[in-house]
Amino acid sequence: MAISDVKEYAHLTPEDVEAIGKELDGIRAEIEESRGTEDAEYIRRIIGLQRKLAAGGRIALFASIFPPAWLAGTAMLSLAKILENMELGHNIMHGQWDWMNDPEIHSTTWEWDTIEPSEQWKHHHNFIHHHFTNVIGKDRDIGYGILRMVPEQKWSPASIGNPIYNALLCFLFEWGVGLHDLEIERIRNGTKDRAEALETLKGIARKARKQAAKDYLYYPLLTGLQFPFTLGANATANFVRNVWAYLIIFCNHFPDGALHFTEEELENETQHEWYLRQILGAANIDGRPLFSLLAGNLDFQIEHHLYPDLPSNRYREISYKVQDLCQRWGLPYTTGPLRKQYGQVLRTVFKMALPNTKAFSNDPDPDSPEKQRPTEVGPSDTPAQAAKSGQPNAKVAQAG
Numbered sequence: 001m002a003i004s005d006v007k008e009y010a011h012l013t014p015e016d017v018e019a020i021g022k023e024l025d026g027i028r029a030e031i032e033e034s035r036g037t038e039d040a041e042y043i044r045r046i047i048g049l050q051r052k053l054a055a056g057g058r059i060a061l062f063a064s065i066f067p068p069a070w071l072a073g074t075a076m077l078s079l080a081k082i083l084e085n086m087e088l089g090h091n092i093m094h095g096q097w098d099w100m101n102d103p104e105i106h107s108t109t110w111e112w113d114t115i116e117p118s119e120q121w122k123h124h125h126n127f128i129h130h131h132f133t134n135v136i137g138k139d140r141d142i143g144y145g146i147l148r149m150v151p152e153q154k155w156s157p158a159s160i161g162n163p164i165y166n167a168l169l170c171f172l173f174e175w176g177v178g179l180h181d182l183e184i185e186r187i188r189n190g191t192k193d194r195a196e197a198l199e200t201l202k203g204i205a206r207k208a209r210k211q212a213a214k215d216y217l218y219y220p221l222l223t224g225l226q227f228p229f230t231l232g233a234n235a236t237a238n239f240v241r242n243v244w245a246y247l248i249i250f251c252n253h254f255p256d257g258a259l260h261f262t263e264e265e266l267e268n269e270t271q272h273e274w275y276l277r278q279i280l281g282a283a284n285i286d287g288r289p290l291f292s293l294l295a296g297n298l299d300f301q302i303e304h305h306l307y308p309d310l311p312s313n314r315y316r317e318i319s320y321k322v323q324d325l326c327q328r329w330g331l332p333y334t335t336g337p338l339r340k341q342y343g344q345v346l347r348t349v350f351k352m353a354l355p356n357t358k359a360f361s362n363d364p365d366p367d368s369p370e371k372q373r374p375t376e377v378g379p380s381d382t383p384a385q386a387a388k389s390g391q392p393n394a395k396v397a398q399a400g
Helices: 014-034 037-063 067-093 118-131 157-171 173-178 184-188 194-222 224-253 271-280 287-296 298-306 312-329 337-350 394-399
Strands: none
Touching: 014 194, 014 271, 014 312, 037 067, 037 194, 037 224, 067 118, 067 157, 067 224, 157 298, 173 194, 173 224, 184 271, 194 224, 194 312, 224 287, 224 298, 224 337, 271 287, 271 298, 287 312, 298 394
């Protein structure tokens, strides 16, 4: 079995796939050649906005004993954390702004405001997730090692807790992502070296201590008698950021139309077939420019997975070209409003709490694509490695 056997691509000939790939290569080249002053000004402007919101929030919390000041400070701090996490940290660490050669806005130097060290995140996200997008047994973002999200994942009685695990992951998303590179399931089944796991854990612990001290000790102490109010504001801002990041990420990866793949479908995958897998394995979210900014422009998840290292402010422009390409070649382009996408995510969470024979009937859900390959397979016991044949996107490898 190969990627070309997926029914959504069955109508394409090898020549069609090559033509699509060349067109997508052309879009990349066009954006790379047109990057310039406006793009650099954009990212510097967003960094300035984020810092002003953070500073304004901290200043307002000096009067946090008064509810209006607490609400204003908490709101500004929440927005600052969302911007730093989504539009700045995530995208800068993808290498989207490395072309500027600015050492302060570079994937090798940026450390984001979350508990996971940037180097660990770049390994499991930039390399593993973006190379092996939605490949069961390779991409650990499918359920984050906690949730059962596709019927191919083996069901166990513990899967009944899926809705509870989902809620916990939502509220503590920073920690779910932070522990991701630890690969707890591989430690449990003995396929990960304990010394390596210990080093990973030490890195997480060091970063988590710094984050906790900053948000729950030093900044609250600065406000003196307002300590408990500032502490509560900081905890609330982190909670808001966690929930928002979770919503965006899950609506990008798990609504109807975001297909998952088997390892066999990677066999002999070419660069151009990798492009096709990114289109079908992601979902966009309908939104206006302000929503895009707060989402880190990940409401254009399809474009992000096609070009993870191109500037995020160009994704809306790219999306028009990608939609046109998909329409001309008869390829699916999944998008929808946030409430609809998350409703589909929740339905999947509850369905996957049950064995396949209970969760799936012979008839597909109304207005939903037919479920694919509902045969359970166990997760891979080996670490994700580069594809044995064919080359994933070289730009993605550079970004990691």
